[in-house]
Each structure stands twice: as C-alpha cells, then as structure tokens.
Amino acid sequence: MFSSFMANAWIVGTLVALLAGATGFFVVLRGSSFAAHAIPNGAFAGAAGAALVGVTPLVGLVGFAVVASLGIGASRRHRSDVATAIALVMMLALGAAFLSLSAAYEPQVEALLFGEILGVSTTSILPVVVIASLCALALAVMYRPLLFNAAAPDLATVRGLDPRRLEMGFMLTLALGAALTVPVVGALLTFSLTVGPPAAARLVTRRPLSALVASMFLSAATLWASIAASYQSNLPVGFFVGTLSAVVYVLARLSCAWRRRRA
C-alpha cells in the first residue's frame, strides 16, 4: 500500500484533501454548497473538451471551471440558485456532448466523474503543488473579509467590503481548487469532500480558526481512509470518499447530540 507507485497518490491526495477542507470551511460558512457542486462539473466538461480537441486536460479543467464560476458569481443579483442550476446542467450537457463526439472509453468517463487516484503520475505533482499554493494564498488573504462578511454582511458592506468582489474572488478560488481535485477524486466526489468534513468540523467546534484546522484534518483523514480502503478492496475510491464524508458528518451530529444530552 505504501509502495513507490502509490507515493504519488498519497502526496497528491493529501494536498487535494487539505485544500478541499480549507475551501469547504468557507463553503459551509457561506452556504454555497450548490456552487461548490456545480463548479467541479464545469471542470468535468473541460476535461472532456480537452480530450476532444487534444490539449492538456489541465487547460480544459481550469478554463471551464473558471467560466462556470464566473457565470455563477456574475448573476448573484438574481436568483443565484437558478443561475447555478442552469450553469450546472449546461456544463454537464456540454461534457456529455464532448464525450459522445470524441467516443471516449467508458473507464475514462468514469475516471472523470468518480476519480482515479491510483493513476496520478509524477508529472502531475508540480501543477498540483503550484495551484494548491495559489488557492491557499488566496484563502489566507480573504480569510478575515470572508468571516466578517458571513458574520455581519451589512456591517461589512458599510466598512467598505464589496460583497460582489468577495464572492467573485471566492468563486474563482473554488474553481482553481476544483480543477485540481476533479482528476483525482472525480467531478461528483470533489463536492463530498468539500461539504461533509467541513460541516462536521463546524459542529465539533465553534471557534473559526480551530474549525478550519479541524475541517482540513477531517478531510485529509477521510481521503486517507478512502485510499487505503480502495486499495484493499479494489472498489472505486469515489465510493469511499462519498460515503465516509457523510459518515463523518453523521458521527459529528451524534456526538453533538450526546454532549448536549449530558450537559
């Protein structure tokens, strides 16, 4: 399980999980799960499009995720959930069209949707490190404004914080992170990692910084357990990521209820 060909999976997996935990903390805080679900699907369409045209997948992943995030962020004035839903289905439909035009093999489709962590190559580590650091930097810069905006939106606006610019910045960060995570855990399960562990962390502690750290740790632990279980059982890693993320949340809920009963 720790042999050399698995080393890349562990390194990239850990980076991706830490990033998903950090962005997920803000996703749960801001209530933007739907966007966090839609943007990875944009990345999926991008990967399918890149395969059709024959360019590096990363170009398609980043390009389409950014387009999806701009579409969602720009229409914040109207009903944002409708805009998100339409952006999401358009991206998925485009992905389906690209796939059927390029006649991709079914395993490739499944890898994009549900992830293929054991296929991480050494050359893909550098872009992952670069993009992950960029996202981490962006989150660090936006940390205080995002918290302020979530806690007291009106006061934050009065103090000169532009909520639309903040939303845009956050969506772009989500898009970059998604472009990174999709090839590893897949379009559908990037989302599980971004919501389950962070929501659990928020239940366990109320202090923002410790919730952020707990979220990153829980997310990494979920992915580690998933890689190990997938390696042992030969079942897809996406199955474990999805179900374990939900299990982590349910356990946190139960421990919360139990503590309240005792208090």
Place this chain on the structure above:
Amino acid sequence: MHWLFEPGIWSNAAVRTGTGVGVVVAAVSALVGLFTVVRSQSFAGHALADVATAGGAGAGLFGFSPLGGFVIGSLLGAGAMEAIGVERVRQRDVATGIVLGGATGLSALFLYLITLNSSRTGSTQSILFGSLFSVSNSSFVLISALSLVVILALGALGRPLLLTSVSPDAARARGVAVRRVALAYTLLMAVTVGLSAIVIGSVLSTALLIGPPAAALRLGRRLGASLVMAVVLGALAVVAGVVASYDSYYWWPSHRALPVSFCVVTMVVVELIVTSALARRAGARDASGRA
C-alpha cells in the same frame, strides 16, 4: 434541407415514443418546478435527481425495476434531507449537500459493480445522461399515469402551497402547517425528479425542472399564465431538442449525432436568454414610459 429538418423523423417509432414521454415529463416538471423556483429549492431539486441516479443504478445492479429504483431512491433522499434538518436556509444547504455527497458515493459503487459484472457498455452514460429514444412503450403508460398522480397531488396542495411559497410568515399566521406543506411538496418534487431522471437522465431532469419555469417567471408574475407558459416552453424545448439531435447526424462528415440531452439543455438555455432579453426590453420600456 435534410440537415435542418429530416422529413422522415416522425415515422420512426422510437422517436415518436421518446418525444411523447419527453413532452409529458417536461409538462409535469414545469408545473412542479415553478414552485421549486419560487421557493428557491433548485439545489434540492437537482440533488434529488442525483440521489435518484443512485437508486436507478442500484436497481440495475440488483435487477429491480429501474423506474421503482429511481422513484424510491429519490423519495429516500427527500426523507434523509428532512431528517437532517431543513428549518433554516443555511442548514438546508448543508443537509442537501450531505445527502447528495453520500448518494454520489453509492452511485460510484453501483455503477462500478454494473460495469464489472456485465459485458454491456454505456450503462454509466445512459443512467447519468439518459436517452429519450430508449424508452419503451409500456413505461410510457406507467410514466404518464404517475405524472397524472403528481399533477393531481399538486392541485390538492394548491393554495396552501402557493401561500407558503410566496410568504411563509403570512401562511403561518393563517394557520397553515408550513412544515407539513414543505414536506409534502419535497416528496412531490422527489417523485417528479425520479420520473424525469429515468427518462431523460439526471442532467436533463434539472434543466426541465428549473429552466422553463424560470423563463416563464421572467415574462410575467401571474400564476396561471406562468404555469401555462412554463409547460409550453418545456414541451417546446423537448421537441426542438429531439429534432436538432436527429438532424445533427448530417452536420458532420463523421456522422456522430449530438446527444438528445445536450440538444434539449441547449434549447432550454436559449429560451432563458431570449426571455431575459424580452424582460429587459419590457423593463426599459416601462422605465421610459414613466419618465
């Protein structure tokens, strides 16, 4: 002219059945979806489609009826969302997310096992993206019957649903059981989404649930007119999408037709763009008339 409108299209039985089912499903989705848009429940509506996918894949794996799998999966998902808690908006967001995440994990497992155990290919894509043209005549009858049940139930919910959607506080003051109406509506939405997910795939299901009603609401705010408009726009998108998909066979020398799902979604997006342009022009005319 055949690249624009292939004359033989309606003589094909699969195309006729597929279009018929598509129009029925589009009409039910539009009626139910209008309330989804007004209640800002798009995320739940979409999540139920993905949960239904897990149910459909599970049914495929264990050999149950796929329609049952889709509808039951979706109903279970709606129940789980309610159990986690949907009182406050932000909590609703997380509850939906957790159920959606867990369900996609299950889909991943089921679809993997299906491809492992059978020599058939393409089941992942047909479950996720659907195919209108593979609907059989017998399921057409069943789907139409279930659609009728949904429409009757929606009519029975009627005014309390409208009141709780537009103004929950006023509804509570009038003694409407807001929680119970919300639960009933979510279950109704689950059945609708399960129905449409099996026919046209989870992707298209969201497009038909949200797109036509959102477009109709841009044109006017009166309930009756919006309902009719949403149904017309939904049916139109399906028919136009089917024709485009059928004709796209002639668009490239490689003769690879575009998927129906893609064509229908594109039509829905075109409708949204056109209606929002119309709404903007009407808004500008109003403003200049007042000045």
